[in-house]
Amino acid sequence: MPDSGLVMYEEEFKQIDAELSKLHQLANAKVTFLVDKNGQLIASVGETQNLDTTSLASLTAGNIAATGGMAKLLGEKEFSILFHEGEKDNVHISLIGDRVILVVVFDQRSSLGLVRLRVKKSSEVFVQIFSKIMDKVDKEKENKSSRSPFAEITEDDIDRLFG
Amino acid sequence: MSFINYSAREINCKIVYYGPGLCGKTTNLIYIYKKTNPDSKGKMISLATETERTLFFDFLPLALGNIKGFKVRFHLYTVPGQVFYDASRKLILRGVDGVIFVADSQVERMEANIESMENLRKNLKDQGLNLDAMPFVIQYNKRDLPNVVPVEELNRVLNPRNVPNFEAVAATGKGVFDTLKELAKTVIMELKKKS
Numbered sequence A: 001m002p003d004s005g006l007v008m009y010e011e012e013f014k015q016i017d018a019e020l021s022k023l024h025q026l027a028n029a030k031v032t033f034l035v036d037k038n039g040q041l042i043a044s045v046g047e048t049q050n051l052d053t054t055s056l057a058s059l060t061a062g063n064i065a066a067t068g069g070m071a072k073l074l075g076e077k078e079f080s081i082l083f084h085e086g087e088k089d090n091v092h093i094s095l096i097g098d099r100v101i102l103v104v105v106f107d108q109r110s111s112l113g114l115v116r117l118r119v120k121k122s123s124e125v126f127v128q129i130f131s132k133i134m135d136k137v138d139k140e141k142e143n144k145s146s147r148s149p150f151a152e153i154t155e156d157d158i159d160r161l162f163g
Numbered sequence B: 001m002s003f004i005n006y007s008a009r010e011i012n013c014k015i016v017y018y019g020p021g022l023c024g025k026t027t028n029l030i031y032i033y034k035k036t037n038p039d040s041k042g043k044m045i046s047l048a049t050e051t052e053r054t055l056f057f058d059f060l061p062l063a064l065g066n067i068k069g070f071k072v073r074f075h076l077y078t079v080p081g082q083v084f085y086d087a088s089r090k091l092i093l094r095g096v097d098g099v100i101f102v103a104d105s106q107v108e109r110m111e112a113n114i115e116s117m118e119n120l121r122k123n124l125k126d127q128g129l130n131l132d133a134m135p136f137v138i139q140y141n142k143r144d145l146p147n148v149v150p151v152e153e154l155n156r157v158l159n160p161r162n163v164p165n166f167e168a169v170a171a172t173g174k175g176v177f178d179t180l181k182e183l184a185k186t187v188i189m190e191l192k193k194k195s
């Protein structure tokens, strides 16, 4: 089997949120968010009220997947940073390790240089947090204390989902 | 690949609609989008050509309800069915939790169905997944058309493993939710097995 799904715990979620906030502030960004490579939003900070973050997450992952595919064809390992420049807003997308994507949306109040610098610093922190999460997941698997909410579900629970 | 978030108390699963060009994958999603109440769905995103053929993917996030206090979300994707978009299909399959194969029931699309099924199997294998060992259902679509292959024959050719299969007319919605429900069920039961 390939590796199992991503799991997020309270403790690490708080650390991620704190680092995203820090990055948001220090990079003068409009929005910062983290997406898993499969397109699922992990956390977001900033002016997200009028933003469809779920869709953005999916498109970000599609974007990274497409350029990753291009990279392979060109014999590159991966393009680990993407930058899209708009009239008002710019988007900086970067890979953290091999399964998480960091996105920073910013306008003229910031600059690409500043964003790059702050992203680099935050990336190191994120890498550590995610490696802690993976360790935790492995440990939980070993001692099978499985707090998974799915362990005790029944067919009835599932039927009720569809009302 | 499921994403369990203990902090936000959410579980996300990824479901992919696969099948040959024009079999009705996008039509399935459009119907689901139309019939789901506004607070349980997000926007539907379609990356399509000017002639409405899927270019990269369609995406529809669905929040169905709660299980054991966890919000259960399904992210539905369709692949582009046209043969030459294979690179994109591979990307969409990454991290998939379950597959719905939409077959086009028309006699003249039989070969396309078989080819697409083989393509699915191969693309899953390339990322270490086995079609025979994962949540999988088949939908026989376009049952409203006159020139359809009988279901027994379709099953014989496309469904040797005898997974759950449904007759559908995606254009009117017949069979669309039955198909999705069955796969969603299997995906959740699979998560239970793994936990």
Ligand SMILES: Nc1nc2c(ncn2[C@@H]2O[C@H](COP(=O)(O)OP(=O)(O)OP(=O)(O)O)[C@@H](O)[C@H]2O)c(=O)[nH]1
Residues within 6 Å of the ligand: B019, B020, B021, B022, B023, B024, B025, B026, B027, B028, B052, B053, B054, B055, B078, B079, B080, B081, B082, B141, B142, B143, B144, B145, B168, B169, B170, B171, B172
């Ligand atoms: N008669 C009939 N037509 C259908 C049915 N389902 C879909 N169609 C039509 O078939 C055509 C193609 O449907 P799509 O949903 O775009 O097909 P697709 O599988 O997404 O195609 P690609 O994006 O190219 O892979 C459209 O004109 C639909 O209206 C059905 O059950 N019966």
Ligand SMILES: [Mg+2]
Residues within 6 Å of the ligand: B025, B026, B027, B053, B054, B078, B079, B080, B081
């Ligand atoms: Mg389509």
